[in-house]
Amino acid sequence: MRFQFKTSYNQDIRLFKDRIDTSWYGLLAVAVLAVPLLMSDYYVGEATWVFIYAICGVSLMALVGYTGLVSLGHAAFLGIGAYAHAYFLQHGVPWVVSVALAVTITTASGIVVGLPALRMTGIYLTIATLAFGVIIQEVFSRWESVTHGFAGMPVEKPTIFGVPFHDEWAFYYLCLFFLVLVLWMTRNLLRSPTGRAWIAIRDSEIAAQSMGVNLAIYKSIAFAYSAGLMGLAGALFAHKIGYLAPDIFTILLSIQFLLLVIVGGLGSLHGAVFGAIFVALLPPLIAILRDSIPASMNEAAQAMNIKLLAIIGEGIGNFLKKPGVEAGIFGLILVLVILLEPLGMYGRWVKIRVFFSTFPMYRGATFKRQKSYMRSERLR
Amino acid sequence: MCRGRKLVTFLQLTLNGLAVGCIYGLVALGFVLIYKATELVNFAQGDLLMLGAFVAYMAVIWWGLDYWLAFLISVVTIGVFGALLDATILRNVIGQPQFAVVMLTIGLGAMFRTFASVTWGSEIYTLPTPFGGVWQVGGVTLSHQYISIVVGTLILCGVLYVFFNHTRVGVAMQATSQNQLAAYYMGIPVKLIFSLIWAISAGTAAAAGILLAPVTLIDINMGLAVALKAFAAAVLGGFGSIPGALVGGIIIGLIELYAGATLPEGFKDTAPYIVLLIMLVVRPQGLFGTMTRKKV
Structure with a gap:
């Protein structure tokens, strides 16, 4: 049995707990980097799906798992990111600028959705995001000058600063880079005041408010951040799927994202990745x-x-x-x-x-859930 | 003359919207009954509706039974199924976060759809009904199918009203949904009451499914679309209010039909949600809902 003896605050907030932890992650990094060398294109492609789903998972984890706001409309954000990216690419915008614009647009739409959401709680919020998702899906199929409606919209392969990322393995490394970036950013955000405010809001809004957390600001940040990540995932998703059609971004996809975070484990970034492995590899x-x-x-x-x-x-x-x-x-x-x-x-x-x-010395009761009589959500 | 035709069209739309709205109202009623009693949000309500329609279809086509007998068999079967669902699965999650329960029922709904597609097939089926005719009243076509929906809803609501207000069990249900603990102390078998509420709710969904069957035809996805709209209806009326659910359902049904007739294509399906969003921004607790603040 290994005990950790923490002697300073910096030790408490380190990214990796200790040297053993670091070496395990190093091993994982080597294994993930080696995948394209050892496996066939088919498996590399499937692994790329895992990375894209994992970015979606991190996005939803920030909102659902850490802030406690449940959204049934995240497929719409993914779609906005994907369509925006594809549209800008078609009009000759460089790749990096196009992704940045797509992320900006989805972040802005996240704020727009988040603002009315500030007044709602629980099931009302879920339904409001569901309504948003349905409306946006209809917009995708009707706004033909941009999205080409049901005729579909082809997406060209990514070329960044003149370097082509057309092969499966190249795109694999691109997605891996973005996933690591997203995980690192989110991990940092979660150990900052913002992340702690989110967790406080999730556990009790009233307690958070009385500790001086501004609910409106932090809920808006959560929505904006989550939507922005979804936009990034959408851009990669567009390249991976190659052809955009409005019936991809249905409520069923939103449900699949929620399934991802639940099966992976709510309230942990590991869970987002585990869930992505499950959702991407089960079919x-x-x-x-x-x-x-x-x-x-x-x-x-x-x-x-x-x-x-x-x-x-x-x-x-x-x-x-x-x-x-x-x-x-x-x-x-x-x-x-x-x-x-x-x-x-x-x-x-x-x-x-x-x-x-x-x-x-393992005790089965360590993880026993406390049985509460009834945790009412009517009074929040 | 032209004005007269407009009026006729308007009346026609109103009648059809009323009928569709009644279905939404019935499904929303199922949501609200369960929510009021157990605080669970049952996303599988639409799939119970689909199962109800399929059971009636099976009884009429496969076994050659009479329509009314099939109606009864379907409502009872789905009702018992709902009670069993509560007793075996959903009772375990009472008190867990609402979100987990929503996902649980979404999962159950997916399983029901798979079950239906494996058992009955994934094509589109028609259920023959005794309501084939139409009445012409001053240019307005009153199709018997639509009238049967409205009348059926009225009868069901009447029966439920009498049941909840004038029978021992009904009053016990009201007491349970007001305060579980107090109900326990008064000697009400709360667990049994929960199962009964699930049975009523599932039975209502099955009845709605059979009434809806001639309009939308039967297929495995018929429940999903209805459930989403019904959900909007329940929220519009204020989740937790029974008259709110019915009024919300009718409002959604009317909006859908009016928008489909007057606005450009694409608004038929989105207009109810746009209204819902505006409604939630203006009045987050819904039409008939009450906002309660937690005391600390």
Whole structure:
């Protein structure tokens, strides 16, 4: 068991806890950098999706996980970023300027949405953002001079300062760079007064207010920051998907982002990345299982001469091939996570780590949730 | 003459909007009932509606039953299903943050949709109803389908009103939603009451689904669109107010139809949300809601 003995304030707010922690992250960095060298283009592409989703996750984590404001309209911010970036690129704006403009526009729209949101709490805010998302999606499909409506809008490959980022591996490193930048920025923000004010607002608005936190300002900052990150993710998303259409940015995408932060674990940046890995890699995993389960079950059946196995395998394969099954699997996992592991994947990871670091002394009650009679949200 | 035709069109739109609004109102009523009692926001309400329509479809087409019998079977089945849902899953999350519950019901809704697409298929189906005819009253076409929706809503609301105000169980439900702890002390079986409220709410959704089936046809996504609008209706009326839910539903339905007829294309689906946003900015607690401040 390892104890940390903190002797100064700077030690308390360090990015990495200690030298062992730092070396683990170093190892991770090496592994992530080596991925394009070791894996085929398909897997590099999937890993790029993970990075883009992780930026979206960090964006939503700042708003939902740290400030406690739930938004069902984040797909709209992603769409605004994506369309703005694609539009500026089409008009010959350099890449860096175009991304900066896209981020500025989404940040501004975040403030516009955030201002009325300051007066609302809980479910009213969620519905207001939902309404915003629906309206923006309609704007995407009707404003044809900019978005080309349902005809779609092609996005050219990124070229930055004359350097082409056309290959899978080059774009992988570009997304990785932005993810690390976003994580570093957010981590710093969270240990600054702003981040602490957010957490105070999340835990109790009234307590935060009486400690001198200006609710209006800090909620606006949270909305603006979250929207801005979403705009950045949108720009990368546009390149990755290659072709923008209004029916990408539906409420279902917003729900998927919320699923990401919940499954990953609310209130932790690790959770945003874990959730992104889950959300980005589950669909390809299902696609692989769809074909491999019947095949391998069939082989096993022939080897062991049990016909039943082959029939079961085929049944599973056929079930996975039905339309809409993927959404159901997502739903099932969401339900199980909320019921069994409300802290998400990061919560499970912390539990495993504590189990090993306190090995013979682990107490099951360490993480037991306090059972409150009823935490009413009617009176806030 | 021209003015007369305008009036006829207006009346026609009003009637159709009223009918659509009644559906939104019924679904919103389901939201509000559950919210008032347990503080859970049930996003799967629309999918319960879809399941209700599918069960009725199955009873009529697959088993060849009478429409009214199918109606009854569907409402009872979905009602029991709602009660079981509460008893097995949703009771565990009471007291957890509202957001977690919203996501839980969104997940359940996705599972229901998958279940429906695997069981009944993902095509679009029609449910034959006894309401095929129309009445012509001074140029206004009163389609029996729309009238059946309005009348059905009125009957359901009447039954619920009597139930909540004049029966022992109904009064116990009111007491529970006002103060759980006090209700426990008075010997009310609060858990059972919660399940019953879920049953009523799910049954209402199923009834709304069957009434809506001839208008929108049955498919696995019919609930989602209705639920989003109904949600807007519930918030517009002030979440937690039963008359508010019905009035909100009718307002949303009317706005939708009027906007679809008079404004450019694209406003039919967005106008209710634009009104909702303006409404929330002006009066964040909704039409009939009350703002309560926490005492510290």
